[in-house]
Amino acid sequence: MVLPIVAYGDPVLKVKAKEIAKDYPNLKELIVNMHETMHGAFGVGLAAPQIGLPIRMFLVDASPFADDDILDDQERAFLETFKHTFINPVILEESGDEWAFNEGCLSIPDVREDVFRKPNIKVQFLDEDFKKHTMELDGLAARVFQHEYDHIEGVLFTDKLSSLKKRLIKGKLLNISKGKIAVDYRMKFPNMKKKR
Numbered sequence: 001m002v003l004p005i006v007a008y009g010d011p012v013l014k015v016k017a018k019e020i021a022k023d024y025p026n027l028k029e030l031i032v033n034m035h036e037t038m039h040g041a042f043g044v045g046l047a048a049p050q051i052g053l054p055i056r057m058f059l060v061d062a063s064p065f066a067d068d069d070i071l072d073d074q075e076r077a078f079l080e081t082f083k084h085t086f087i088n089p090v091i092l093e094e095s096g097d098e099w100a101f102n103e104g105c106l107s108i109p110d111v112r113e114d115v116f117r118k119p120n121i122k123v124q125f126l127d128e129d130f131k132k133h134t135m136e137l138d139g140l141a142a143r144v145f146q147h148e149y150d151h152i153e154g155v156l157f158t159d160k161l162s163s164l165k166k167r168l169i170k171g172k173l174l175n176i177s178k179g180k181i182a183v184d185y186r187m188k189f190p191n192m193k194k195k196r
Contacts, residue, residue, distance in 0.1 A: 001033045001036060002033070002036050002037050002040045002185075002186060003033055003034070003036075003037045003051045003186070004051070004186040004187055004188040005037065005041060005046075005050050005051065005106050005107055005185060005186065005187050005188070006049070006050050006051060006052050006107055006187075006188050006190075007107055007108075007109075007176050007177060007179070007187050007188065007189045007190060008107055008108045008156070008158075008173055008176045008177050009173070009176065009177025009178075009189070009190040010052070010107075010177075010188070010189075010190040011190070012049050012052050012053075012054055013049055013050070013107060013151070013154070013156060014154045014156075015049065015054045015154050016054075016152075016153055016154045017047075017048065017049055017053075017054045017055050017056045017057075017151075017152040017153075017154070018054060018055055018056065019055075019056050019088045020055045020056065020057060020087065020088065022130045024055070027128070028128070030048075030053075031057075031059070031085055031128055033051075034046050034048070034051065034059050035059060035061075037051060037185075038059055038061065038106075039061070040185055041106050041184070041185035042064070042184075042185075043106045044060065044061060044062050044063075044064055044065060044144055045058060045059065045060045045061070045062075045144050045147060045148040046058060046059050046106065046148075047059075047148045047151030047152055048151075048152070049151050049152065049154075050106060050107050050151060052188065055152075056087065056088045056089065056152045057085070057086065057087045057088075057152070058085075058086050058089075058148035058149070058151060058152060059084070059085050059086070059148075060082060060083065060084050060086065060144050060145065060148060061082070061083045062079045062082040062083070062140060062141055062144050063079060063080050063081075063082070063083065065079045065140050065144075066079040066080040068140075071140075075139055075140070075141075078141060079140060079141060082141050082144075084125075084127070085127055085128045086123075086125040086126075086127075086145070086148070086149075087125060087126040087127065087128070087130065088125065088126050089123055089124065089125035089126075089145075089149060089152075090123065090124045090125070091121055091122070091123050091146075091149060092121075092122045092123060092124055092134070093120075093121065093122040094118040094120070094121050095118060095119075095120045095121075096118050096119040096120045096138075097118075097119070098116040098117060098118055098119075099116065099117070099119055100114040100115065100116050101114065101115060101117070101140075101143055102114050102115075103115045103143075103147060103157045104157075105147070105156065105157055105158075106185070107156070108156065108157070108158060108173070108176060109176065109181055109183045109187075110172065110176075110181060111158070111169055111172055111173070111176075113157070113158070113161055113165055113169070115147075115157050115160050115161070116160070117142070117143050117146050118142070118146075119138055119139060119142060119143075120136070120137070120138045120142060121136070121137050121138075121142045121145065121146065122134065122135070122136050122137075123135050123136075123137065123145060158173065176189075177189065177190055
């Protein structure tokens, strides 16, 4: 089932999410619904807070990035298969010189800005069967992970922008929070009762 994506301005997007246990209610169904929601909105990642749940879980499917011409064959092959559910993830290490990449977010439609992030990370997480994994990520895979991880920390990519950039997009963000935007997927706006 495709769920509505919570729009910028909803308090749930600013909350540090809580860890979940293996017996979390209807977890398998939730993961399926989140995948349908992410793919229906043409996203490469979706965090639980984006559907209104303040829990430490997100999904990633970076395969759309594999079509990018700037990638080498090894990174392209990795991104084609980088499809995971991350439960209670932790970033163990971050390294390298920060690099900029133009990011967007399903909760903040039609806003894209350059965000600086570390290129190399080491992470630990539980999969949908609650098996523990440790993984090293770099490049775009690391960036997608960090973007979604920020969501469960209550951080949006717009929080990482300079004060000047924030002022320049303030009007757009206000319009999103009021539902004054057209999108091709279901959204739930904080200042409106009805769902689109």
